[in-house]
Amino acid sequence: MSLQESASTYKHLQLVFEENGALLWLFLNRPSAHNAINREIRDELHSVIDKLMVDKSVRAVILTGQGKNFSVGLDLRALLAEPEYFRDIESQELFSSFTWKMRQIPQPIIAALQGNVMGFGFAMALASDLRICTPNTKMASAAIKLGLTSCDMGISWFLPRLVGAGISSELLLTGGIIDAERALRYGLVNDVVDSAKLHERARGFAKQMLEASPKGLRLTKQQLNASLESHLRSVLTSEDSIQIHLGNDKESQAFGDKHIQKITRGAKL
Numbered sequence: 001m002s003l004q005e006s007a008s009t010y011k012h013l014q015l016v017f018e019e020n021g022a023l024l025w026l027f028l029n030r031p032s033a034h035n036a037i038n039r040e041i042r043d044e045l046h047s048v049i050d051k052l053m054v055d056k057s058v059r060a061v062i063l064t065g066q067g068k069n070f071s072v073g074l075d076l077r078a079l080l081a082e083p084e085y086f087r088d089i090e091s092q093e094l095f096s097s098f099t100w101k102m103r104q105i106p107q108p109i110i111a112a113l114q115g116n117v118m119g120f121g122f123a124m125a126l127a128s129d130l131r132i133c134t135p136n137t138k139m140a141s142a143a144i145k146l147g148l149t150s151c152d153m154g155i156s157w158f159l160p161r162l163v164g165a166g167i168s169s170e171l172l173l174t175g176g177i178i179d180a181e182r183a184l185r186y187g188l189v190n191d192v193v194d195s196a197k198l199h200e201r202a203r204g205f206a207k208q209m210l211e212a213s214p215k216g217l218r219l220t221k222q223q224l225n226a227s228l229e230s231h232l233r234s235v236l237t238s239e240d241s242i243q244i245h246l247g248n249d250k251e252s253q254a255f256g257d258k259h260i261q262k263i264t265r266g267a268k269l
Helices: 039-052 076-081 083-087 089-104 120-127 155-163 165-174 180-185 195-210 214-228 232-247 250-264
Strands: 013-018 023-028 060-065 109-113 116-118 130-133 138-140
Touching (some): 013 039, 023 195, 039 089, 060 195, 076 083, 089 120, 109 195, 120 155, 155 165, 155 232
Parallel strands (some): 023 060, 060 109, 116 138
């Protein structure tokens, strides 16, 4: 079954095709949960990207989220309900391998970001080829505040290549937030536009890409990857190992559980 034929089978994703199927809008579609990533949406994302790996009819992808937030990252309530599931290397690799696949598919990915872009959401934004955001966008990898490491899902590889070591160290060692204005200043995003123009701006970039030859577009992304990604796999392996070590460390677990419980008791996201 092709990706377009299977579009209606996804529960937590919305797929919309334009330009005779050449442009895919991929919406994270859990707005009531701020597009938090649980096992189900993660598995659906893998299903879509695996199909994109071989579906040459789709030539460009716009990744965005329904609702006010792109994604707040990992679903903390799911983590509390099934903590052991998130503390083994196989599960960790199911998350981290998604950003690897984002770089390997032939289609360029444009991330259209709004609101909170955290954790897994931040990793997906960084793994995209272009990033556009709204003025209210806030981005962070704050797993260090959960007793883990903010170096997760390739973030420690992607971020320094976009903003340099100094800003990356600040954000990852503190779990701090970078806003839209600063993100644009340091080259983390390509443009900042009003919310009403976010999709229009993303579509404009996509249409420019679609003006290129299909093979030229694919090979341009491939060559950019070849120039940049020589050590990404080893970085992911190292990140996975550290994350699992911290996830099984009792002191780190206690620190993280305390913070998660505070958030899930109703603190504003």
